[in-house]
Amino acid sequence: MKKLVHFKALINYYTTEKGGLVSPVSTGFRASFQFPFELITYIGIQNFTQTELVFPGDSATVEVTLINAELFLEKLYMGMDFELSDNSGIIGNGLITDLYSNR
Template sequence: MKKKIHYKALVTYLSTDESGLVAPLSSGFRCSVRFAFQNRDFIGIQNFTDTELVFPGDKANADFSLIDADIFIKDLYEGMDFELFTNSDKIGSGIITEVYVL
């Protein structure tokens, strides 16, 4: 089953020196997505649109699919910012550039 793409975003990944990524990422990477003013994290699947691999410290455009976020999807808007985490470590931040109509 293919997941629906909810939004496109420009994401900035922290470098290894900033306690961010230590290895490159590829499409399909899953992490926690935290939006401001939300009481919970969502699992997000990233698919990179411009490149195959993203390295620590890079910026990349990515399509995101959120898992179990149906109640929150209607509140997404262009310009909304968010942070990315693995476990409790922040690995990057992003800003929504396009919301797809579902």
């Protein structure tokens, strides 16, 4: 079963020097999304529609599908900010620019 895209966001990926990405990433990249006032971190699958690779220090428009976040989806809103992290720490931040009605 194909996962539905939940939202589109502008994500700023930190440079390696600022603790961000070490190497470029492509569609399917998974990272943890931490939203304000939410104690749970959600894994999000990222789909890059405008480029094949995103490099450390880049900003990109990304389609995001959150995994196991059904109860949280109703709390999402345009303009909501978030932090992006992986096992090494915070690797970027973003802002929701569009919500998809297929929630």
